[in-house]
Amino acid sequence: MKKILTFAFSAAVSVTVAQQKPLIDYVNPIIGTGGTAHTYPGPTVPFGMVQPGPDTGFGLWEHCAGYYYNNPTIIGFSNTHISGTGVGDLGDVMLQPATGSVKTERGDEKIPGSGYRSRFSHDDEKASPGYYQVRLLDHNVNVELTATERAGLHKYTFPRNADSSYVILDMGHVVTSEKGKTIWGFIQVVNDSTVLGYRLSKALATERYMYYAIRFSRPFSKFNLMKFQERISVAHPVQGSGDEVKAVFRYTTKHDKPLLVKVGLSAVDADGALANLDAEIPHWNFDKVKKQAEDKWERELSKVTAVKADNKTKTIFYTALYHTMLAPTIYMDADGRYRGVDNKIHQDSNFLNYTLFSLWDTFRAEHPLFTLLYPERVNDMITSMLMHYKQSAYRVLPKWSFHANETWTMIGYHAVPVIADAYLKGFKGFDSELALEAMKASANAPFEGMEYYKTIGYVPIDKEPEAASKTMEYAYDDWTIAAMAKKMGKTDDYNIFLKRSANYKNVYDSKINFARAKLLNGQFKTPFDPLHMRYGGDYTEGNAWQYSWFVPHDIGGLMTLMGGRDKFSAKLDTLLSMKETVNDMSGEQPYDVTGMVGQYAHGNEPSHHIAYLYNYADQPWKTQETVHKIMTRLYNNTPDGLAGNDDCGQMSAWYVWSALGMYPVNPAGGVYSIGTPSLSSATINLQGGKQLVVKANNLSMANRYVRSIKLNGRPYKKTWITHELLYRGGIMEFEMAGKPVKNWFTGNDLEAEKMLNK
Amino acid sequence: MKKILTFAFSAAVSVTVAQQKPLIDYVNPIIGTGGTAHTYPGPTVPFGMVQPGPDTGFGLWEHCAGYYYNNPTIIGFSNTHISGTGVGDLGDVMLQPATGSVKTERGDEKIPGSGYRSRFSHDDEKASPGYYQVRLLDHNVNVELTATERAGLHKYTFPRNADSSYVILDMGHVVTSEKGKTIWGFIQVVNDSTVLGYRLSKALATERYMYYAIRFSRPFSKFNLMKFQERISVAHPVQGSGDEVKAVFRYTTKHDKPLLVKVGLSAVDADGALANLDAEIPHWNFDKVKKQAEDKWERELSKVTAVKADNKTKTIFYTALYHTMLAPTIYMDADGRYRGVDNKIHQDSNFLNYTLFSLWDTFRAEHPLFTLLYPERVNDMITSMLMHYKQSAYRVLPKWSFHANETWTMIGYHAVPVIADAYLKGFKGFDSELALEAMKASANAPFEGMEYYKTIGYVPIDKEPEAASKTMEYAYDDWTIAAMAKKMGKTDDYNIFLKRSANYKNVYDSKINFARAKLLNGQFKTPFDPLHMRYGGDYTEGNAWQYSWFVPHDIGGLMTLMGGRDKFSAKLDTLLSMKETVNDMSGEQPYDVTGMVGQYAHGNEPSHHIAYLYNYADQPWKTQETVHKIMTRLYNNTPDGLAGNDDCGQMSAWYVWSALGMYPVNPAGGVYSIGTPSLSSATINLQGGKQLVVKANNLSMANRYVRSIKLNGRPYKKTWITHELLYRGGIMEFEMAGKPVKNWFTGNDLEAEKMLNK
Structure with a gap:
């Protein structure tokens, strides 16, 4: 431990020396004001x-x-x-x-x-x-x-x-x-x-x-x-x-x-x-x-210092970091009064109230990023959600809420993974009993198909639109409740929600290897076109190609459904190389589905974890290749430098994570998939004064593959790493290579998944 | 004094015996729901x-x-x-x-x-x-x-x-x-x-x-x-x-x-x-x-008990009394919170907040009636107005306000006479210094022609609509400020506003004996038609015939302008006997000008004091005749039993006063003109347990004239009586006659006016 502290100290010194101009000079707020980033x-x-x-x-x-x-x-x-x-x-x-x-x-x-x-x-x-x-x-x-x-x-x-x-x-x-x-x-x-x-x-x-x-x-x-x-x-x-x-x-x-x-x-x-x-x-x-x-x-940008990269990359990185701090926003007067979702005025001096929770977007990478970079705000954001729950006429956590309104935009109950992630990472500054109550209430609220999901294990498309997506996202959210309940010793809740977390299987059609909408009678809906996308159709802003991967808590299970590791990775290969247009049967422009790499749509959130899934199939170099492609092609220092809606910072949070060489495929639980950094070096200044230095030696446009990784000087041979380990500080040092390196790792991401489910 | 108390007691006993059925049975809320009473x-x-x-x-x-x-x-x-x-x-x-x-x-x-x-x-x-x-x-x-x-x-x-x-x-x-x-x-x-x-x-x-x-x-x-x-x-x-x-x-x-x-x-x-x-x-x-x-x-109707009259008259009377208690209304929560005209929430446990001040109407007879019958509410109503003043962005008293809004309806600043009347009658439960400040501020607010009125002594019609009415009503309101300032020992204010109170003379054209609109250049506006009435014209909901009498504080002065007592009463005779239509040049139905007796329009407020003006000209029998005619012809126990808008009770308050044999021609100062009762007997239960019995012996449809009056057994020979005298309690006993009696009185209402101005 002493050694680590020394590292931390020396890194801090090097920052002071290296930093020639203020970090704010690397932020270009014009990025995203053109195109579709908004x-x-x-x-x-x-x-x-x-x-x-x-x-x-x-x-x-x-x-x-x-x-x-x-x-x-x-x-x-x-x-x-x-x-x-x-x-x-x-x-x-x-x-x-x-x-x-x-x-x-x-x-x-x-x-x-x-x-x-x-x-x-x-x-x-x-x-x-x-x-x-x-x-x-x-x-x-x-x-x-x-x-x-x-x-x-x-x-x-x-x-x-x-x-x-x-x-x-x-x-x-x-x-x-x-x-x-x-x-x-x-x-x-x-x-x-x-x-x-x-x-x-x-x-x-x-x-x-x-x-x-x-x-x-x-x-x-x-x-x-x-x-x-x-x-x-x-x-x-x-x-x-x-x-x-x-x-x-x-x-x-x-x-x-x-x-x-x-x-x-x-x-x-x-x-x-x-x-x-x-x-x-x-x-x-x-x-x-x-x-x-x-x-x-x-001060906030200095959570990441000593960044070594060309100016363009540095600008893209710090602008992304900047974008992650534009939401949620403070929503409380200087005297502690705020308007609740009940439209009443409340006063509280025990927390800072936040609003603007675009949770369908931000639960994926932005909220996990907060636990790493802005942990001092996490408890208050969660308490803000819990107050929303207490004040809501529907007695549910925020879904897509802002300024004392619930807009009911998008699907799922994704405040749940945000809270679970914080709890599992050890955040204790919120009422965890109230939180579990709120999470369970949100997961049982009698709308959006939940009444069916609870009894027959899926949302039927003849009763509820976007039923395939809903079933899959509910199942994931349920897993995070189970994980939190387990840690809290609530065995009954754990069992109930762990069981529910397998419900994604009920909409998976192993005959054709796609998750798809099912009717109340148990039959899959026909006709079926895996490229078809329609607002209010079977999926939410996506099609079968994009949505079938959304099992962030059980990629192992998904892999089995798909026929094993090789079929799984072959399907990923197809996804990333097939034609880039969707079949839109509504006549409406699918303006959310942008930033295409094959059918992978980086411009919209359902795809965001997919590039990292090769890590589960022992092909991390394909993750590296894809992530590198996305980072270099779909992020730019121009007004249209983002590939789709930035969505309150989620698109940018993806970049921040990936630039630092990792990504939370499962947004709750504290395991990060290792990708390929876009920065030659970066120092993350952790809460409590520790530092985590991420280095990528020999990084270049060509050298985008990982040759090996050392953690605090010792070889690190997993394709994943835990939040807890990172938070101890130290140096994570990538050696980069110009060609895929297939033997640097011994443990893949399925290991982590098993660990989380133990 | 002992004798009076005995009277009071015996009257109370007779009430108990006489009262066969509850007073609420004499109230018919259907009266006024047809016609134009609203x-x-x-x-x-x-x-x-x-x-x-x-x-x-x-x-x-x-x-x-x-x-x-x-x-x-x-x-x-x-x-x-x-x-x-x-x-x-x-x-x-x-x-x-x-x-x-x-x-x-x-x-x-x-x-x-x-x-x-x-x-x-x-x-x-x-x-x-x-x-x-x-x-x-x-x-x-x-x-x-x-x-x-x-x-x-x-x-x-x-x-x-x-x-x-x-x-x-x-x-x-x-x-x-x-x-x-x-x-x-x-x-x-x-x-x-x-x-x-x-x-x-x-x-x-x-x-x-x-x-x-x-x-x-x-x-x-x-x-x-x-x-x-x-x-x-x-x-x-x-x-x-x-x-x-x-x-x-x-x-x-x-x-x-x-x-x-x-x-x-x-x-x-x-x-x-x-x-x-x-x-x-x-x-x-x-x-x-x-x-x-x-x-x-x-309980509230019992402020007047032991009423002797036929059922129809009793119903008309008690319904009128009922109507006077429908406004203003309480506007405060049980916990003392209320919404102010600043749209902010205030809390106060020191008074009960009222709203719905239709002051252009109610300053005339309804608010004076409150000082007689509901004195326990007067201080709170005035405090409510003062809070409005303090909370108003315009720093003026309410004009026509309700439910935290100022509607700016009608003209004048008639909260002023209401406050002055209460102060002059000895109400002390409000902040009189604040009140005088508010009254002066309202009388100096730089709109509705006040900037001209203050400098040239009238509102010019080429700068401001309804200028003739505004000048006359401002002058009256000013007199009430002077009267209150005098009693408070504020000599400067008294002098300023007493001078302003004569401004009505500036719009009086002695050549044709009408108050009329004047241009900024000092010329009267032409063409002129004393029967002409138009919304937003020279007068407010009236014409020259109706408005020229509005000098309630200086009928003596008006009489002089008109050429003396005889010309004054002859003009009243003409008013009450001429054709009943107005010349409406706007094409709009003058729907407020109703209840016509000649050009006297009982359906609207500017006429309400006029029938009593004969009392100033030594012809009280004509007041009696006219008042009796209005009471019997223009009030009825039917859906259209009121001659025009009841205006939050003002039309009804006129009846209550007149039925009890008197009316506040000058609404501030505590002098009431004596008319002719419509009830054979009525007992007013005054605050503090005293009673005032008003009796009309030999009253009948034919016997509508006053033969003589006795107050507590002694002849009373004035055509007016003070609030202070009435409030001592006792018996006021009219002897009625079938023909005009011209020698029962020795002092007319000009006496009272002089007293008030002394």
Whole structure:
């Protein structure tokens, strides 16, 4: 042990020396803002509640995060965004600085019908963690943004010769890819530099309340409320409400002094928003807030230091790491109050409440990554889920929840593996008895086919859509309950859920070697086409080729079903080399199924573990080959540098894991499959001061295969490694080779699976 | 003093003997549910927050209170209603019991397109204070309703042979005479007999939140949510939201046992609604709740006892008294929390918060009546107004406010005379310094022409609509501030507002003897037609004939302007005998200007004091004649028994005052003009145990004139009397005559006016 500590120390020293420029300089928030990744470029802090940023449009799929790189104009800067989803929402409190003629719809003045959009150029735009800048060309206003956890700070530099400068507050704006809208918005001008309000909106979240407080650094000379619906007979209304209410704040800006605008948010009330703002930005020093945000990023990015790689790879890596910290987000006021999924206000000083759980995506690699890199947040995230359970009218854990709403998006009960993983890894900062209760309740909730699954062992497709996927994912989630129950000594629960975890076999058709949908009468549904994919069909955003591998807890069992090791690996070979299109019978573009390598779809989550499955079949070099291909071909330092929705960081988390040479095929239990690093060296700074150095000697584009591995100087001959072992710190040293090396290992991943099931 | 106490005692004894049946039996809530009065028939308790009742339609002027007597069908029973207004709102939490086929819009079952309306018959309908019953003919369900302060209790008796009985909860329903709608509604089925939720609606109030809790006496066997907008993938959603969300609760009712449904309300939150419900109806005894409500009415109606009159008059009188207790309403949870006009939740244990201040109407006679009959509520009502002032973004007192909204309806700042009246009468249970501050702030708020009024002494019509009315009403309100300031020793304020109180003269055109609109340049606006009336014109719901008399604080001054006593009374003669139509140049039906006696429009408030003005011109017999005519012709024991909007009880308060032989021409200061009683005897039970007996000896339809008055046995020879004198208790005894008696008095009302201005 002493030796390890010495390693750790020397690694830390080398970091200090090696680090030439800040890590934030390797983050490019523009990655993913084009293509289909749906990331946003605006600033935030790690896991921050507020994300001010530019919005370029709404209503199309490309607008899920508000900003789409190829759009030519900006409509304003709203203060909340979601990164990487397939449905849009948020966009609270949109502000747009502008110049020229502006008129209200009430009286003598009116904003021109075309709105207040402005063109912009990527040449005069800069995005980095904690900071964003762009020039609005039509208004000639330079916009800079930064943020704290609960407040955004906007800096507008107006042209010196503007006759009329103004800031527009648009409560009608919602970031949405579909039909979202403001149900009700409220603006109250408290004095000549303070505005309070809230809005109720409906988009991905059906019923979302967000309160705000705005402070301007200088008094506006005049203001107007527009399109408000209150019956106001007063000449100068100071408050207005409605679904499209807007305010225009006017300034004379015959000088260089920029205008600063603070926006505090709260899901609780406007007082909370103001208190958040005043607590977090008690001054008007933009650079100070920017520096604080940058420092927070630097601190979190420094969980991985001393990275040796070319600049492009380093940028892809740190941007991915950055993306994993954009969700979940804090959802609690500075005073500990928060809005629960019961739409009631709760107060708690014992944990930090998080929201935005895109669990169907993030249970796979992102939450396991948190246990490695951000363990200090894991207990609070789980407690947030448990509070959701307690507050939910349905008495289930979050499924796809955010901002006090359960959206019921996607399938499964994947809060369960997240909690189980943490418990199995020894996290103790949450109520494990309550957790098991919640996990069991979620696994027994009488909807989405569960009533059938519990009695006949599968979800019948004639009773419930996406039945094949549901059966398989339920079975996996059940295994994680069994594993946790076992560790807790709850034998009855263990037995029940272990049995359920084999239910995936009930939808596996060994005659054709695919998992497929079955009818209530026990017959498989026909006709059957393993390439067929349809939203709301037999599978969830995938087809039989993609979904048949989803048995992360029992690859051994799957292998047996498939006819043994060789047939299993041959089928993987076919998967990865066959034609890249799916047969879409719905006529709808299967926009989620992207990033194809054969029928492997890296652009969507069901495939994410598949490249590592060769490790179970004694062919780790094929895992290495495939993972290397995905890392180098499907991740890039460009706006469309991600192969599909980043999905709150899951796509990026896949990269972070893989770049470090491993991946959690089974997301719960603490076993990682070993792949092939994309970094020549990286030091993971573990909780408690220990370090884990991952080195890949002789790594190059050609040298992508593993020749051998040493752990703390001694040969390591397994294709897998445990979380527990890694967390002791030390050095894991890969020797890389230009050709497949087939004899470096003695134990494959089935060993680990057996260990977990012991 | 001893003698008076003896009187009081003997009067009390006679009451006990005389009172054959309960006073509530003399209340007919159907009065005013036809015609244009807009009262509602459902039960409530005095000043109660909850008013369950039948709704027969929405969207037309006749639907202001939800129920219109001539409509043939009932759409449901909502739990809040406003009595007597000219714009509709409320109608929260509408329930409809029904039988037959009902289907949701989600799946296999659907409510027929025509909705769930049912015919009903007035023959199987009963309305009395605290109780309402009707049979729904199409569903064959008997409905009974009663209420507490904060909860409604519904009793549904379904037919024994119904295959399918159900209760529909419709969150989309809003009582409205115009375009109101539910912005957002929420239903959560907590268990098989409990439902919670809220709705945000927009009608007269722009942004009104109401939370509710429902408990059913028996578990429903099944329920469905309909037209909900939440993305729910679960098979049996227990919560739903949207602008039209409904729920259907199903029962098998193969027995006689009725279903009871409790509905608790709160403007704070659903927990508050549930707590209100459980605090006020902790059992399932319908009759007990009904009895409690009836007892509360009996107690309040007993403020006037020992009434001698024919049954019809007694019914008209007690129904009027009942109507004066339907507004303002309590607006505070059982735990002291309430929603302020700032939309924030406040808690206060020092006063009971009231809302629904229809002040342009009720400052005239209803609030003065409260000082006489319900003095125990006056301080809290005023404190409620002061809290509104403190919480208002505009820093003004309520104008026409309800349910945490300021509607800005009508003109003037008539909270001011209400507060001044109470202060001048010695009410001390509110913060008088804060009150004066609020009154001055309201009288200086920079809108509705005040900026001009303060500088040039009138509101110019070319800058502000209804300028003539505004100038006159501002001047009166200003006088009341002066009067209160004087009593408080605030000489500066007194001088400022006394000066402003003469501003009515600035819009009086002595050449033609009418108050009329003036332009900013000092010229009167032309053309001019004293019969002309237009909404948003020179006057407020009236014309020059009606508005020129509105100088309640300076009839002496008005008389001088008009050319002296004789010309003044001759003009009154003309007013009351001329043609009864107004010249409406807008093309819009002047539906508020009703109940015509010449150009005197009893159906609307600006006329209400005019009949008493003869008392200032030494012709009290003409006051008596006119008042008697109005009482007997314009009040009736029929659905259309009121001549116009009851306006939260103002129309009824006029009757109560007049029936007792007096009226507050000047609503502030405690002087009442003496008219002609419609009751042969009535005992007013004053606070502190004293009694005031008003007797009218020899009263008959013919004997409508006053021959003489004795106060406590001694001749009383004034046409006015003070609140202070009345409040000492005793007997005021009218001798009635069949012809005008012109020499019974020595002092007229100008005397009182001088006294008040001394």
